[in-house]
Structures are given as structure tokens and as C-alpha cells.
Amino acid sequence: MRYLVESFILGALRRGRSVEQFLGACGSAERPGVRHVEVRPTKGRFEVRLHTVEDIGSERFRDLGEFPPFDPDDEAREFGLLLGTAEDPLSALEIAERQTGAERARWVNEGVVQDEYGDFVSAGRSWTREPVVPPAR
Secondary structure, eight states: OOSOOOHHHHHHHTTTTEEEEEEEEEEOSSEEEEEEEEEEETTTTTEEEEEEEEEOOOOOOOOGSSOOBBSSSSGGGGEEEEEEEESHHHHHHHHHHHHOOOOOGGGEEETTTHHHHHHHHTSSOOOOOOOOOOOOO
């Protein structure tokens, strides 16, 4: 079972483990990118980070953590754009879902997002989801 039920999502976060969700393509055919969202426990809080990277992968190379940031001039985004923090894991999931379009039924354990990307590549990079646009600050 790849996707986590809510109790497993919350349990992973409470144990200090991140959960992630692949969001799909961004950019253009000339300059493709992909996005994924992460909820990460940090010092008694939970951060929600949006990762936007160049789509340089293949069926054999799918480690999204090794992909360069989509905007190399924005150092803040190198480790993911901080969308918000929350005191509890459920609130963090709600932030991620509200701000990125993530779906509760599609969260995976840390590292499994690479398998999601692999499915995306195998499907011809044709998944369609609404574009992810972080709110203006």
C-alpha cells in the first residue's frame, strides 16, 4: 500500500517522520518542472514546504531531492518554499491541502514521492492537475 490512511499520516508526523505528495508538472515544454509538497516535523511544530524543481529525471533517475531548483536564483526555494507552520500535524496537512491542492488520500512516506515521480515519467509526463500557485505574501 503506497498511500497512507490518515491515522498513519498523523502517526508518522508525530514520530518525527515527514510525509510527501507529488503534485505533478509545472513550467513549460521548453522548461519542464515538477512540484511536490512536504509536511516536516521541526522542533515541536510542523512545516509545510513546496518543492519546485527542474524535471531532469528519467525512469532510472528519479531522486527529486537531487534535482536542481526550478528557480536557481531564489536561494530560499532551494530547500522548498515555506508555506506555513502549524502546532499539530492535522493543521499542517490542512495548510498543505488548502494551499497546494494536495489530496488527503495521496500522502506517502518520506522518500516514496520518487515512486510517484517514476509513475509520472512512465505515463509520459502527462498527468494533469491544477497548477500550484502559492498565495501572495
